[in-house]
Amino acid sequence: MTRYGIECDLQRGGYLKIAHKPSMLKSLEAQARLLNSRFSDPAELLSPDDVQTHYLATQKSAGGLYFPYSFGLNPLKLSMGLANAAQQSGAALYAHSPVQAWQQLGQQHKLHTPTGSVTADKVILATNAYTGTHNHALVEQRHFPVLSSVIVTEPLSETQLAACRFKSGLLAMDTRALKYYYRLLPDNRILFGGRGAITGRGATSGVFKQRLLQALKDQFCGLQDVRVADYWSGWISVSLDDYPRVWFDHTQGVGYAMGYCGSGVSFSQLAGWRLAQAVCEEPLPSLPFYQSTLKRFPLSPFKRMGLWGYYQWGRFQDRWL
Ligand SMILES: Cc1cc2nc3c(=O)[nH]c(=O)nc-3n(C[C@H](O)[C@H](O)[C@H](O)COP(=O)(O)OP(=O)(O)OC[C@H]3O[C@@H](n4cnc5c(N)ncnc54)[C@H](O)[C@@H]3O)c2cc1C
Missing domain, CATH: 3.50.50.60 (FAD/NAD(P)-binding domain)
Structure with a gap:
């Protein structure tokens, strides 16, 4: 990205893996131990209080594992930047x-x-x-192609922002089998994703949009009035x-x-x-x-x-x- 000057809205706030219930903390502790000792990785284990006070005010945290060097970006801007760089290097697209x-x-x-x-x-x-x-x-x-779905909210009000207290640039995902992943985008909208339909026929069904919105509201009690601006679904490749x-x-x-x-x-x-x-x-x-x-x-x-x-x-x- 630096080499080709690709502007893709980098968010350098680290990544927080949230234990969605106390029993999940054990596996996060084991991960932290392995990463710290074998790879000198600075991954940091957090208590529920640490998460609430310094990272985000979610109702659903039993602690977490924080990876300070992770960052988010806008993948469409990255793709467009790479396409330009390839063309400038002589590739025909x-x-x-x-x-x-x-x-x-x-x-x-x-x-x-x-x-x-x-x-x-x-x-x-x-x-x-x-x-x-x-x-x-x-x-x-x-x-195996599997559907993943995403909602993006309208920009949050000052009150809603204060109720969620996202650490600047933070990316989050939980430890559920059916995970939710989310972040506050640079323009103060929340991107919130999770699983989608089982088959392509159900991909655009409003059920999944509603399910994601409800899950977002369950995470943050200050977002009961939040509205969805965009919703989409796409395939991920599972091995x-x-x-x-x-x-x-x-x-x-x-x-x-x-x-x-x-x-x-x-x-x-x-x-x-x-x-x-x-x-x-x-x-x-x-x-x-x-x-x-x-x-x-x-x-x-x-x-x-x-x-x-x-x-x-x-x-x-x-x-x-
Ligand atoms: C809703 C959603 C959320 C996601 N969130 C994340 C995330 O938070 N973090 C993360 O790391 N990953 C995420 N992913 C996964 C990520 O998008 C993919 O892993 C990544 O895009 C794979 O890149 P790729 O270049 O291999 O393939 P793709 O980006 O999928 O590109 C494949 C290309 O092949 C083209 N193509 C298909 N068939 C043909 C054909 N017959 N002839 C010519 N071209 C063809 C398609 O048009 C497409 O342009 C998400 C995916 C989805 C759907």
């Missing part, structure tokens, strides 16, 4: 050109779009959760073992980076660079991200049913266990 058919011609690939085609020796799939079902055998049934992968198959001349499980804004930047190294046959670090493929989902036709079951279990677990 073609928007609104979906690949609709993929033809193998010996060692080469021919990709067909509605208005033209491209022939290439090497192809990278950078389509993450939007990868079509029958895109390429290398990724087929190896990731079987929760790890994304960066993989290039030199025999086929095809590679991918995907499976970020909803946390790909920063990792996809690194993944792009590692994938370029893999294409150039440079050695990659000895980590599972780079040394193994995405795992195949078993019982693929029943994945949506499994997701429904997981959501029911998650709701029960978050409330009662």
Whole structure:
């Protein structure tokens, strides 16, 4: 971002992982111990009072783990900035050109779009959760698109701001199985996200907008009158073992980076660079991200049913266990 002068509304307030009930503090303590001792990470364990006094005035905190170096950004501005930087470095970008058919011609690939085609020796799939079902055998049934939904409120009044007391620039997420993530944007609106519908047909249903709004009001008693200005939903790519992968198959001349499980804004930047190294046959670090493929989902036709079951279990677990 600094190298290419990309302006993307950086919010440098750190990231707070909030224990949504006392039993979750144990796992946060264990994380803090591991991060502090093995990686010299300054992650700091917080009491419920610390959270309330110095970070945000939520009703739903049993303490938290604070990562001071994390920051937020506007991902659309980051994408536009990267696109400009790529073009300035000589890349040719073609928007609104979906690949609709993929033809193998010996060692080469021919990709067909509605208005033209491209022939290439090497192809990278950078389509993450939007990868079509029958895109390429290398990724087929190896990731699971799941909907995530977001509301953005109208700008908060001075009274509402005082009632939430967000530490400047703070990003927050809780420890629920069905997590909520949120932050106060630079223009004083709250962005609040969580899970979405089970299938694409339900993606725009008002139920999820209402559910997120209610969850936001449950977090902050001073926001009972807050109104939603925007709501949207999109797909995240879930991998079987929760790890994304960066993989290039030199025999086929095809590679991918995907499976970020909803946390790909920063990792996809690194993944792009590692994938370029893999294409150039440079050695990659000895980590599972780079040394193994995405795992195949078993019982693929029943994945949506499994997701429904997981959501029911998650709701029960978050409330009662
Ligand atoms: C509601 C929501 C909230 C999220 N919140 C966060 C967050 O807070 N933090 C975080 O780290 N991550 C978050 N994510 C996840 C994050 O957006 C992704 O991990 C990230 O965008 C992945 O980047 P990418 O470049 O790999 O893929 P994408 O940004 O998804 O880009 C894929 C591109 O491929 C294109 N494409 C698809 N099919 C074709 C085709 N056939 N031909 C040509 N092009 C094609 C698509 O049009 C798209 O432009 C969120 C996602 C959603 C939906």
